[in-house]
Amino acid sequence: MAGSKCTRLSGALVKQLLDTVDSVLFDCDGVIWRGDQAVPGAAEVINLLKENGKKVFFVTNNSTKTRKMYADKMARMGFNVTEDEVFGTAYCSAVYLKTVCKLDGKVYLIGSNALKQELEAVGIQQTGVGPDHISGGQIDWANVPLDPEVKAVLVGFDEHFSYMKMNRALQYLTQPGCLFVGTNTDTRLPLEGGKAVPGTGCLLRAVETAAQRQAQTVGKPNHFMFDCVASRFGLDRSRCLMVGDRLDTDIMLGSNCGLKTLLTLTGVSTVADAEAHQKSGSAERQGMVPDYYVESIADLLPALQG
Amino acid sequence: MAGALGFKGCQKIRGPQIRNLLEAKEFFLFDCDGVIWHGEDAITGAPNVVNSLIRHGKYVFFVTNNCTRPRENYVSKFYRLGFTDVMQEQIFSSSYCSALYLRDVAKVQGKVFVIGCEGMRKELRDAGVPFVEEVDAPDATIYNCALAPDVKAVLVGHDDTLTFLKLAKASCYLRDPDCLFLATDNDPWHPLSGGRILPGSGCLTAALEVASGRKATVIGKPSRFMFECISSQFSGVDPAQCLMVGDRLETDMLFGSNCGLDTMLTLTGVSQMEEAQEYRDSELSHKQRLVPDYVVDTIADFLPAFEELD
Numbered sequence: 001m002a003g004s005k006c007t008r009l010s011g012a013l014v015k016q017l018l019d020t021v022d023s024v025l026f027d028c029d030g031v032i033w034r035g036d037q038a039v040p041g042a043a044e045v046i047n048l049l050k051e052n053g054k055k056v057f058f059v060t061n062n063s064t065k066t067r068k069m070y071a072d073k074m075a076r077m078g079f080n081v082t083e084d085e086v087f088g089t090a091y092c093s094a095v096y097l098k099t100v101c102k103l104d105g106k107v108y109l110i111g112s113n114a115l116k117q118e119l120e121a122v123g124i125q126q127t128g129v130g131p132d133h134i135s136g137g138q139i140d141w142a143n144v145p146l147d148p149e150v151k152a153v154l155v156g157f158d159e160h161f162s163y164m165k166m167n168r169a170l171q172y173l174t175q176p177g178c179l180f181v182g183t184n185t186d187t188r189l190p191l192e193g194g195k196a197v198p199g200t201g202c203l204l205r206a207v208e209t210a211a212q213r214q215a216q217t218v219g220k221p222n223h224f225m226f227d228c229v230a231s232r233f234g235l236d237r238s239r240c241l242m243v244g245d246r247l248d249t250d251i252m253l254g255s256n257c258g259l260k261t262l263l264t265l266t267g268v269s270t271v272a273d274a275e276a277h278q279k280s281g282s283a284e285r286q287g288m289v290p291d292y293y294v295e296s297i298a299d300l301l302p303a304l305q306g
Numbered sequence: 307m308a309g310a311l312g313f314k315g316c317q318k319i320r321g322p323q324i325r326n327l328l329e330a331k332e333f334f335l336f337d338c339d340g341v342i343w344h345g346e347d348a349i350t351g352a353p354n355v356v357n358s359l360i361r362h363g364k365y366v367f368f369v370t371n372n373c374t375r376p377r378e379n380y381v382s383k384f385y386r387l388g389f390t391d392v393m394q395e396q397i398f399s400s401s402y403c404s405a406l407y408l409r410d411v412a413k414v415q416g417k418v419f420v421i422g423c424e425g426m427r428k429e430l431r432d433a434g435v436p437f438v439e440e441v442d443a444p445d446a447t448i449y450n451c452a453l454a455p456d457v458k459a460v461l462v463g464h465d466d467t468l469t470f471l472k473l474a475k476a477s478c479y480l481r482d483p484d485c486l487f488l489a490t491d492n493d494p495w496h497p498l499s500g501g502r503i504l505p506g507s508g509c510l511t512a513a514l515e516v517a518s519g520r521k522a523t524v525i526g527k528p529s530r531f532m533f534e535c536i537s538s539q540f541s542g543v544d545p546a547q548c549l550m551v552g553d554r555l556e557t558d559m560l561f562g563s564n565c566g567l568d569t570m571l572t573l574t575g576v577s578q579m580e581e582a583q584e585y586r587d588s589e590l591s592h593k594q595r596l597v598p599d600y601v602v603d604t605i606a607d608f609l610p611a612f613e614e615l616d
Binding site: 210 | 447448465466467468469470473474477481495498500503504505508509510512513514515516517519
């Protein structure tokens with residue numbers, strides 16, 4: 001297992017790998033697009049993979065879009081994709097609460113409208129979405145009225161994050177039996193225009209610190225996202241390839257689920273990062289070493305076009 | 307860790323033992339919330355204790371992680387609650403000490419970006435430390451907002467007007483490794499009367515640590531810095547002659563240990579006797595540092611000892 005990892009994928013090796021694989025799972029940010037810009041050649045790669053009889057899925061930790069919003073974005077960019085091939089954490093968190101937690105009650109939501117919509121689509125009501133400004137004094141904050149039907153706190157990406165939201169989440173979480181779920185722990189959003197934008201991981205850590213409690217997280221590298229795809233489409237792990245740009249989420253998910261893994265260098269992680277994990281003595285870090293890497297997924301084109 | 311009078315850790319003491327302690331120590335450091343007052347109510351007997359200590363010629367200092375008031379507001383509060391002999395010089399709050407750190411230790415050249423409250427800004431102003439004053443437009447986002455060019459430190463504390471944009475701006479500033487990262491304190495939550503709690507500065511500090519991948523320099527307890535502030539302003543403060551009295555094991559007792567002070571837990575606040583005993587019974591040396599030398603039910607237990615001293 002150790003020796004043949006982190007190999008540059010090129011030439012004949014590409015077709016060899018693709019022949020051992022029936023399904024390809026792609027991360028989105030930093031892999032097929034960067035913000036609103038498609039990675040050159042990405043649409044062709046996706047479409048050709050499908051023409052070659054491969055199943056293609058998208059697995060993203062981003063909780064700000066519903067599956068439909070993703071499908072629409074992809075259509076605009078020329079990707080031939082249907083809604084049910086997309087697995088974002090908004091959708092998967094709703095599924096998680098419904099099928100794993102078997103939640104019977106409402107959710108206090110720190111998150112986006114998309115997350116609200118995915119919850120409602122599986123029949124879960126929420127409270128809390130949108131701006132929430134402070135008013136009154138400390139006694140008022142500690143005694144905010146709590147909806148007695150709320151049985152879980154869910155934290156996703158929220159541009160309206162505020163002290164008051166953190167406070168409400170804390171008050172709910174001090175109630176016995178209240179569930180605590182986070183969509184993902186990514187520390188930063190993909191960089192846009194050189195600015196660093198704090199990710200859901202920051203907001204989640206703030207709430208975890210107040211409540212002195214760890215949330216159950218749904219997103220990569222937790223295997224739940226893969227379980228969602230696999231259970232819906234009956235996948236054979238040994239014939240799946242996970243393609244991503246982050247070693248600690250995408251590649252780790254692949255390793256956790258026994259998939260083949262391919263790092264693309266159009267996003268966050270570098271080959272040096274991968275080699276550092278490989279050379280470390282740590283068994284845990286080996287899960288972040290990809291089987292293969294490419295400069296960009298466009299590197300798969302010659303094998304697909306040939 | 308045995309106390310100066312030979313007691314084992316975590317001993318509840320009364321009467322004669324307290325009197326001996328009062329005679330042995332010159333400097334008394336008190337936390338505030340949960341020790342001398344609960345919100346706007348003085349703990350019964352506490353004003354009498356503090357005033358008696360001062361009358362007996364002891365040095366009394368107040369060391370609090372609460373960054374929401376400037377010191378002059380604390381003086382008013384002390385007076386209002388009956389602690390009539392307390393002067394501003396005796397009060398060491400995390401916001402005051404953060405300003406001192408920025409001005410005298412870091413000697414920051416440039417502005418401070420503050421995620422905090424008016425109490426913090428007032429202390430910075432009083433210390434002559436410049437900070438970013440701009441107010442964000444309601445529709446500003448991290449993508450279209452301007453960043454100040456001369457930010458050399460980020461200071462995070464209690465901020466009930468927190469916005470995502472402030473977190474985002476702070477993360478941008480912290481990408482410069484020469485930009486300092488300071489936190490008033492790391493307290494995850496604060497108790498209010500009635501058993502309720504509120505999120506503390508520790509939450510925002512943690513969020514920024516995750517965003518930046520950096521660890522904050524924490525000014526407040528259990529860091530030693532506030533004790534260093536006291537020692538630099540008052541001569542002859544000998545740790546062996548100090549007693550730190552607090553209600554929170556993870557901040558007050560650890561602070562005392564870190565500074566080489568004897569420690570006393572009072573049970574009128576956050577931590578319970580059982581928690582202290584758990585730390586005492588643990589095999590881990592870092593947990594031993596949270597064990598108090600002495601325990602009292604309330605600092606009012608000092609009062610009989612004064613009667614005997616008089």
